Amino acid sequence: MDIVLVGPGRAGHALRDRALARGYRARLVRDPRAGATADVVLLTVPDREIAAVAAAVPAGLWLGHVSGATPLAALGAGARRFVLHPAQSLERDGGSAxxxxxxxxxxxxxxxxxxxxxxxxRALDLRPVPLAEDERPLPHVACVLASNALVAMLAASCRLLGRDDALTILAPLATRALANAIAAGSEMRPTGPVARGDAVTIGRHLTALETADPEIAxxxxxxxxxxxxxxxxxxxxxxxPLL
Ligand SMILES: NC(=O)c1ccc[n+]([C@@H]2O[C@H](COP(=O)([O-])OP(=O)(O)OC[C@H]3O[C@@H](n4cnc5c(N)ncnc54)[C@H](OP(=O)(O)O)[C@@H]3O)[C@@H](O)[C@H]2O)c1
Incomplete structure (x- = not known):
């Protein structure tokens, strides 16, 4: 299989590296016309660019994008159109692994x-999860909460500590808490003052937060x-009642 990926950014590099690691031909390009001889063209451009770039891909090819948020219709009308949205946070230099x-x-x-x-x-060793087009928004929200929201929580926690070594202090805690929750599977439960029903502690927390950082409150x-x-x-x- 010969895969052309248009858009040499984070997702493009990751998927190109994956395809090469699994023994496929894969080229990462900027020009959509470079896909003319490919078996499949995968658009890894920013969401806002998908429709315009799709329109410049030679007709008749298998054509996909990798965005969780962008409708399939951004690829234009016709057959051989698909979305393949990896549920992963990807970095340009992260490689296939x-x-x-x-x-x-x-x-x-x-x-x-x-x-x-x-x-x-499957060829890229990704576990396929089929979705109808009208089902796609909520799974994308789930991905946002499971990744972007965790980053926001960690950043807010570091801001509250207000020390250069905040991440040194909090990273082991965050890593272990997440690992424990994943290990518990469907039985995952938070620990801490809410789990204990500790209204006194939560009251103290809120009093301190309202002064220090109302946004984090x-x-x-x-x-x-x-x-x-x-x-x-x-x-x-x-x-x-406190919440
Ligand atoms: N990153 C992730 O974790 C992740 C995960 C799943 C899905 N996705 C999806 O992957 C797609 C790309 O996201 P990304 O995070 O990889 O973005 P990105 O790192 O910004 O990469 C986008 C790449 O496309 C290039 N590009 C921009 N406009 C172009 C155009 N008109 N024609 C050709 N190339 C163009 C950019 O080049 P310049 O930098 O030179 O503009 C850049 O190399 C999005 O649909 C996103 O939703 C991303």
Whole structure:
């Protein structure tokens, strides 16, 4: 298989490296016309560029994009159109291994295109997760919460500590908490003051936060509310009025 990836950024490098590592021909280019002789063209340009770049790809080819947020229709009308959205945070220099264990949401313009996308995912050692076009928004939200939101939480935590060594202090805690939650699977539960129903501690936290950083106070409330359904109902009932 000869894959041409248009858009030499983070996703482009990662998927190009993966394809090469699995023994396929893969070229990372900027010019969509370079895909003329390829078996498949994969657009790894920014979301806002997908429609314009797709329009410049020679007609009749298998054509996909890798965006979780962009409609399939951005690739234009017609058959042989698909989405292959890797559920992974990708870096330009991360190489093929950054996709180890990753899934890819796949959507096709018809049954054949869905099958093509699923087979392409398997060829890249990505676990295909088929989605109809109208199902795609919520899985993308899930990806945002599972990745971008964790970064925002960690950044807010470092801001609150306000020390140069904040990440040195918090990274082992964050890493272990996430590993423990993943190991627990569907039984994952938060620990801490919400889980204990510790209204006194939460009250102290909120008092301190309102003075120090009202924006993080709001974040704290929202996140604690999200924990309520995960903890013992009696504990939740004790702290809910504060949140
Ligand atoms: N990064 C991730 O973790 C990740 C994960 C899953 C899916 N995706 C998806 O992957 C796609 C690319 O995202 P990214 O994070 O890889 O972005 P990125 O790092 O900014 O890379 C985009 C690349 O496309 C190039 N480009 C911009 N406009 C172009 C055009 N008109 N024609 C050809 N090349 C063009 C950019 O070149 P210049 O820098 O020179 O402009 C850059 O090399 C998006 O659809 C995104 O949703 C990303």
């Amino acid at each position: 950054q996709l180890d264990g990753a899934s890819a949401f796949v959507t096709g313009s018809d049954g054949a295109a869905l099958e093509f996308a699923a087979n392409l995912a 709001e974040l704290y409330r929202v996140v604690c509310r999200a924990m309520l359904s995960l903890v013992d109902p009696d504990a939740a009932a004790r702290v809910a």
